[in-house]
Amino acid sequence: MGFRFANVAGRSSLVDDAGDYYDLERMTDGAVSSDPDVVLADLDVLTAAQGRLDDMTPFGTLDGADIRPPVTPRNVFAVGLNYADHVAESKMDVPTTPLVFTKFPSCIVGPNADVELRSEHADYEVELVVVIGRGGRDIDAADAWDHVLGLTAGQDISDRALQFAAKPPHFDLGKSRDTYGPLGPTLVSPGMFADPTDLALTCAINGEVRQNSRTSNMIFSVADQIAYLSSIMTLAPGDIIFTGTPDGVGGPNGIFLQPGDVITSEVEGIGTLTNRCI
Structure with a gap:
């Protein structure tokens, strides 16, 4: 058992x-904070509340809601x-240590935010994203999953x-323009x-599937990272941690994002990002 969390309109x-979503503060009569950053520090509260959803009335559906990171x-x-x-489509060498x-x-x-294109060479990369819950130094790979708060989907x-x-290359700047990190839902x-x-993780552009793989195909696993x-x-x-993307990105084929394109990214069990390019 665990939880499936969302930030709906900042709550x-x-x-x-x-x-369907359930507002935590309202369903607990104020016992749980509406602030996502406060709530995510208490996993026991989240898990216990998730187990009560069958007895509660939802506040709405995520479809069409104001979903934030x-x-x-x-x-x-x-x-x-x-x-x-x-690696093969990029014509580069297989790394021997994680390329961070x-x-x-x-x-x-957020997962439905517009992507503001600022050049003619913008590319898409669907990724599994890991969120750390319990910090630490020199974490052994065998214990790494004990430090994971949860998993979400991202577009790099x-x-x-x-x-x-x-x-x-300066990867940091090229991947950090405003709106270049959709996250969620x-x-x-x-x-x-x-x-x-x-x-499973997939990415489609205007309905055409370009990326289709599984996270088990990573060279360096979540625990390794x-x-x-x-x-x-x-x-x-x-x-x-954005954990990497599979093949099918546009760059190697000279196919870049254009205004009006819709990027649809999905990670199994997490949901879908839908981002329109403007």
């Missing part, structure tokens, strides 16, 4: 299997070239011209999945 909410990140880590097929860069937190937006939108404008605890290490990052610095609650 803490839980989500049932049908996609489920977490306000402290640090945003990202891992590049983490699927062998994406950062997306600046200011780029994070990338301005390839800006990314490769310098040598060596839900944050789901690991216990809600049959196997949180093997989830947490162990590696925590060997360098102390991870803290609210840190998030």
